[in-house]
Amino acid sequence: xxxxxxxxxxxxxxxxxxxxxxxxxxxxxxxxxxxxxxxxxxxxxxxxxxxxxxxxxxxxxxxxxxxxxxxxxxxxxxxxxxxxxxxxxxxxxxxxxxxxxxxxxxxxxxx
Amino acid sequence: xxxxxxxxxxxxxxxxxxxxxxxxxxxxxxxxxxxxxxxxxxxxxxxxxxxxxxxxxxxxxxxxxxxxxxxxxxxxxxxxxxxxxxxxxxxxxxxxxxxxxxxxxxxxxxxxxx
Numbered sequence: 420x421x422x423x424x425x426x427x428x429x430x431x432x433x434x435x436x437x438x439x440x441x442x443x444x445x446x447x448x449x450x451x452x453x454x455x456x457x458x459x460x461x462x463x464x465x466x467x468x469x470x471x472x473x474x475x476x477x478x479x480x481x482x483x484x485x486x487x488x489x490x491x492x493x494x495x496x497x498x499x500x501x502x503x504x505x506x507x508x509x510x511x512x513x514x515x516x517x518x519x520x521x522x523x524x525x526x527x528x529x530x
Numbered sequence: 531x532x533x534x535x536x537x538x539x540x541x542x543x544x545x546x547x548x549x550x551x552x553x554x555x556x557x558x559x560x561x562x563x564x565x566x567x568x569x570x571x572x573x574x575x576x577x578x579x580x581x582x583x584x585x586x587x588x589x590x591x592x593x594x595x596x597x598x599x600x601x602x603x604x605x606x607x608x609x610x611x612x613x614x615x616x617x618x619x620x621x622x623x624x625x626x627x628x629x630x631x632x633x634x635x636x637x638x639x640x641x642x643x644x
């Protein structure tokens with residue numbers, strides 16, 4: 420069984436600063452994928468970044484980077500230079516045969 | 531280059547009626563997943579289908595809920611005799627391969643049961 424835990428129900432960050440959203444997971448699989456999705460108030464799910472369990476380097480996609488620590492089973496999302504449009508719910512997910520999501524973190528970027 | 535298409539975007543039903551939610555995966559995708567999201571909560575896995583086959587339905591309620599993905603046409607999530615607790619956003623996602631492939635999501639169907 421796979422489990423994802425996001426311990427921060429809500430986070431605030433000042434515009435232009437960096438923010439880290441926490442994600443820990445539990446799985447007995449050796450091969451799996453870790454994902455972050457953004458869900459703005461409009462409701463759609465937007466893929467942000469992916470990390471494979473065997474990838475040695477941390478994934479980066481523009482202002483998003485994934486701080487992957489396999490031994491600690493954590494896959495934190497780092498957003499650099501926050502923008503007002505980053506305000507949204509952020510979901511961490513783990514996938515092996517299907518995808519399971521955490522409860523989400525609501526990020527609010529303050530001007 | 532259409533993405534995952536879900537319809538309707540909003541669906542209102544009275545208690546006891548049937549709800550049918552449709553999902554057309556991205557072109558070339560043969561794997562479909564259904565998720566349910568309650569307000570302020572994460573997405574809960576319901577069912578994973580490939581063409582004409584249910585692969586994993588461990589998240590589906592045992593009664594009233596069914597899903598199909600026929601050879602031709604969209605995937606359908608059917609909820610019979612809806613109750614107020616069924617009110618939620620239902621998301622469909624598709625992928626082209628099963629292993630570690632990111633899911634592309636539709637915009638969801640908001641089901642409201644009166």
